[in-house]
Amino acid sequence: MPSPRPFAQIDVFSAVPGFGNPVAVVLDGSGLDDAAMQRFARWTNLSETTFVLPPTDAAADYRLRIFTPGGELPFAGHPTLGSCFAWLAAGGQPRAAGRIVQQCAKGLVAIRQDGGGRLAFAAPAMQATSPSPTLLAQVAASLGLQAEQVRRAQLLDNGPQWLTLLLDSADTVLALEPDHARLAALGQKVGVAGFHRAESATALIAKSSREARAFGAAQEAPLIEVRAFAAPIGVPEDPVTGSLNASLAQWLIGAGELPARYVAAQGTALGRDGRVHIACDGDGQVWVGGDCVAVVRGEVTL
Known part of the structure; x- marks a missing residue:
């Protein structure tokens, strides 16, 4: 019973x-x-x-x-x-x-x-590999992206695997209208991110560690906009995604694109207002809160 x-x-x-x-x-x-x-x-x-x-x-x-x-x-x-x-x-x-x-x-x-x-x-520990040019082109076409709108791309795997694209701006991220059926046929989950302002984290990282920590502790406004498309597992767009934001942070903090502390916004395109708080500690461990x-x-x- x-x-x-x-x-x-x-x-x-x-x-x-x-x-x-x-x-x-x-x-x-x-x-x-x-x-x-x-x-x-x-x-x-x-x-x-x-x-x-x-x-x-x-x-x-x-x-x-x-x-x-x-x-x-x-x-x-x-x-x-x-x-x-x-x-x-x-x-x-x-x-x-x-x-x-x-x-x-x-x-x-x-x-x-x-x-x-x-x-x-x-x-968790994350593995990053370069996507094949064919897969990247197919995913970009499914998202309606032009090649010049994609700044970086990596396959990120921390359990779930995401083909993750850093785009030229948050506006580009929010304007996407993916072909979910096409993404499902490719069998690849896709994450995208873009900065909310023209100045990326580079200028912040160049400042003293004290200033960067103060910025991270005080900032509540989101630095980046994130979206996650998971049609292959029956979720066309996930509102707010911890695993994607975790691997995204590990990748882009390591690449010098993001500061050690920041806030990501996700869910805007779905009428949500998700906020993901990222902090990378002195040992290099990324915390997602x-x-x-x-x-x-x-x-x-x-």
């Missing part, structure tokens, strides 16, 4: 319900098989649905499985933050105060909580 299980739906990367990216969280996934999890993920029809389980690694506080309508992911950013938020709100107690360790198919992911309650996850808010709490019968 199906049984009721504690459930929450969390809006991530926004403090205002309805303006971030929702994730459905089943807070007790024990006893559910893969087919049941996948069926429920299709039913919620959200970009991701997660299932919290007891950890099998002694270093973890809980284990998480992450499903899209089309399949399971080894890691994803906004489900990590939203599930951790729901787990804490339901009474979850981490082994170390202010630091939570999540186990997922990608491995162990550290999550920290700042004084204001905002959560941030440690970006954002606000979370509970929209639905209750039980689900599975």
Whole structure:
């Protein structure tokens, strides 16, 4: 017999319900098989649905499985933050105060909580490779881009793989009208980003580290605009994407295009107002943070 299980739906990367990216969280996934999890993920029809389980690694506080309508992911950013938020709100107690360790198919992911309650996850290791000219041309055509509008391009993989394009401006990013069917046929998820002003991070990086840190700490206005197209997994456009922003930060901070601390906007084209807070610490670890808010709490019968 199906049984009721504690459930929450969390809006991530926004403090205002309805303006971030929702994730459905089943807070007790024990006893559910893969087919049941996948069926429920299709039913919620959200970009991701997660299932919290007891950890099998002694270093973890809980284990998480992450499903899209089309399949399971080894890691994803906004489900990590939203599930951790729901787990804490339901009474979850981490082994170390202010630091939570999540186990997922990608491995162990550290999550920290700042004084204001905002959560941030440690970006997993990322691999970057150059896309083939053929794939890049096909994706650009699917997005309606001209070659001169693409400043940089890399395949970024931190569990999910994104072909990520740095475009000439935020205006170009926001004006895109992708051919989602064509992108789905290519089988490639695509992320795009562009600066909100002509001055990139280069001038900021050239300043003293003290000034750059002060800028990063004070800045709330977004420096870049991001969009994520994931038609191959049944999500034409994801509202706000933690995994993409994580690998994007690792790539472009390393390339000198972005400062160590900045805010990214995502979801604008969908009527959302997502804000992703990026911080690269002195050890080179990128942290990806954002606000979370509970929209639905209750039980689900599975």
